[in-house]
Amino acid sequence: MSAEVSNPLFARLFHHLCGRDRGQGERELRIELLADARGKVVEVGAGNGISFEHYRATVTELIAVEPEPYLRRQAVEAAAAAPVPVRVLDGTAAATGLPTAAADVVVVCGVLCTVPDQAAALRELRRVLRRGGELRFYEHVRSRRPGFARWQTRIDGLWSRTMGGCHTDRDTVAAIVDAGFIVERCRGFPFPAGARIYPVAPRVLGIACNP
Numbered sequence: 001m002s003a004e005v006s007n008p009l010f011a012r013l014f015h016h017l018c019g020r021d022r023g024q025g026e027r028e029l030r031i032e033l034l035a036d037a038r039g040k041v042v043e044v045g046a047g048n049g050i051s052f053e054h055y056r057a058t059v060t061e062l063i064a065v066e067p068e069p070y071l072r073r074q075a076v077e078a079a080a081a082a083p084v085p086v087r088v089l090d091g092t093a094a095a096t097g098l099p100t101a102a103a104d105v106v107v108v109c110g111v112l113c114t115v116p117d118q119a120a121a122l123r124e125l126r127r128v129l130r131r132g133g134e135l136r137f138y139e140h141v142r143s144r145r146p147g148f149a150r151w152q153t154r155i156d157g158l159w160s161r162t163m164g165g166c167h168t169d170r171d172t173v174a175a176i177v178d179a180g181f182i183v184e185r186c187r188g189f190p191f192p193a194g195a196r197i198y199p200v201a202p203r204v205l206g207i208a209c210n211p
C-alpha cells in the first residue's frame with residue numbers, strides 16, 4: 001500500500017540516533033502527549049514504536065500505522081513488549097486503510113512535518129476519528145519569530161533531502177484548524193530547551209477535538 005515511503009538509510013539512522021530517549025526530556029513529552037488517552041487509539045507514523053511503552057491500561061487497543069518497512073519491523077518488536085495490545089499496520093497518514101470513525105484517539109508525533117500533503121493527511125485522520133474524538137499531536141513547527149522562520153525556510157530544502165522528507169517550516173497548528181479540528185489545548189516551547197539555531201526546535205504539543 002505505501003511502497004512510496006521507503007527511506008532505508010534515514011530509517012536506520014533514525015532508529016539508532018533519534019528514535020531513542022536520550023534523557024533530554026523526550027520521555028516526559030511522550031508521557032504528556034499520551035496521558036489519559038483511552039479507548040481505541042491509532043498512532044500514525046509510529047516509527048520504531050518508541051511511544052508504545054507509555055500507553056496505559058485505559059487504552060483498549062493500539063493500532064500503529066507505519067509506512068517505512070524497516071521502522072515497521074522495529075515497531076513489531078516493540079509491540080511485543082508493550083503494556084497494551086498493539087497491531088502494527090502498513091499505511092500512510094493520507095491512506096491508513098482503517099474504517100471511518102474507528103478511533104477514539106489519533107496520535108501523531110513528529111509526522112505532520114513529513115507527510116507530503118498535510119491537508120490530505122489531516123482529512124484522513126479526521127475520517128478515522130469518531131466525532132468527539134481527540135487528535136493528540138507533538139510536532140515541530142514554523143517559528144513565530146519571523147527571523148527564525150526565515151532561517152527555517154532557507155534550510156528546509158537541504159534538511160528535507162537529508163532527513164527523510166521532514167520539513168522545518170510548516171504551520172501545523174493552522175493546518176489542524178483548517179482541517180476542521182478544534183484545538184482544545186496547545187503549548188509551544190523550544191526543544192531542546194535553549195536551542196538557538198536548531199531548525200526543528202520550535203515545538204507544539206496539544207489536543208484537538210473532532211467536532
Ligand SMILES: C[S@@+](CC[C@H](N)C(=O)[O-])C[C@H]1O[C@@H](n2cnc3c(N)ncnc32)[C@H](O)[C@@H]1O
Binds near residue numbers: 067
Ligand atoms: C520523525 S519520525 C517520528 C516517528 C515516531 N512517531 C516518533 O515519535 O519517534 C517520522 C515518522 O513518520 C513516518 N512517515 C513518513 N511518511 C509518512 C506518511 N506519509 N504517513 C505516515 N507516516 C509517515 C516515517 O516513516 C517515520 O516513522
